[in-house]
Amino acid sequence: MLLNLLLLIAAVLCALQAIRARQMLPAALWLTCNSALIAGMLYLLGAHEVAVIELSVGAGLVTVLFVFGIAIAGEEIQEKGSLVPWALAGGLALAAVGLVGWFILPTQGANTAVAEPSFAVMVWENRGLDMLVQIGLIFAGVLGILGILAEKETAEEHAKASHKARHKDAALPLPQPITTDASPETQIKEAHA
Amino acid sequence: MSSELTIVAFTVICLLGVAIYGFLTVRNLFQVIIALQILVKGALVALVLAGKLSGQLNLGQSLAVTVIVADTIVAVIGLALAVQIKRITGSLDVQRLSTLRR
Numbered sequence: 596m597l598l599n600l601l602l603l604i605a606a607v608l609c610a611l612q613a614i615r616a617r618q619m620l621p622a623a624l625w626l627t628c629n630s631a632l633i634a635g636m637l638y639l640l641g642a643h644e645v646a647v648i649e650l651s652v653g654a655g656l657v658t659v660l661f662v663f664g665i666a667i668a669g670e671e672i673q674e675k676g677s678l679v680p681w682a683l684a685g686g687l688a689l690a691a692v693g694l695v696g697w698f699i700l701p702t703q704g705a706n707t708a709v710a711e712p713s714f715a716v717m718v719w720e721n722r723g724l725d726m727l728v729q730i731g732l733i734f735a736g737v738l739g740i741l742g743i744l745a746e747k748e749t750a751e752e753h754a755k756a757s758h759k760a761r762h763k764d765a766a767l768p769l770p771q772p773i774t775t776d777a778s779p780e781t782q783i784k785e786a787h788a
Numbered sequence: 789m790s791s792e793l794t795i796v797a798f799t800v801i802c803l804l805g806v807a808i809y810g811f812l813t814v815r816n817l818f819q820v821i822i823a824l825q826i827l828v829k830g831a832l833v834a835l836v837l838a839g840k841l842s843g844q845l846n847l848g849q850s851l852a853v854t855v856i857v858a859d860t861i862v863a864v865i866g867l868a869l870a871v872q873i874k875r876i877t878g879s880l881d882v883q884r885l886s887t888l889r890r
């Protein structure tokens with residue numbers, strides 16, 4: 596119980612620091628600590644498989660993605676001031692916390708033990724369709740990223756191509772009207788000849 | 789609920805509160821995604837807690853795996869969009885995104 600309490604306090608502090616950090620890289624690292632602590636809490640709860648997945652994906656992959664994104668976009672220090680006044684934001688958050696607590700805390704555990712299949716059977720057989728949807732979701736995410744990143748390249752290529760076309764037009768001589776000293780009748784005779 | 793599970797329930801409540809507070813206060817797009825991550829972690833623990841309470845821990849775990857996958861995809865897409873917004877507007881400030889309306 597003491598370990599759970601320590602994990603609770605540490606996880607909430609890490610989450611608060613991730614929100615309050617002015618720089619992005621420390622915020623991402625605080626989020627990593629939060630994920631690792633949540634994974635520990637899940638392990639103590641008996642959800643060993645999810646704890647491992649959370650530790651590898653939540654604390655590993657997501658952190659790498661955040662660092663990658665920050666490296667591309669550049670570090671930007673958050674300006675002071677919030678979208679909503681601090682007091683109003685705190686009040687709304689407290690109201691939400693109270694509402695969720697009002698629903699969750701009186702919950703009682705099941706009195707009878709339910710016989711359930713193992714995690715592997717549950718995931719691959721009972722919820723096999725959900726797993727297929729998740730695989731599709733992963734591919735959709737990859738394609739989405741490729742689309743977002745490729746859009747920029749296409750725009751750049753389009754800009755380069757139009758720039759080249761403009762310079763090519765400028766290099767060509769402009770069409771000049773044909774002027775001759777001969778009279779129109781002479782020109783018609785020449786054309787017939 | 790036992791005291792151990794009550795502490796886990798308090799973790800869920802606190803994480804949701806911190807995430808909602810973050811949504812209302814932060815202005816940086818990356819931190820909005822971080823707040824979203826914290827919110828989903830609260831939901832994740834709530835799912836496992838519900839599975840534990842109902843005696844169907846494996847069902848809760850399988851649902852939690854789905855949530856982790858969806859959350860990661862959302863984070864990836866959100867980060868990619870944030871990078872593009874930074875390239876286009878030069879800023880990650882949410883308030884400056886209001887210029888998109890003009």
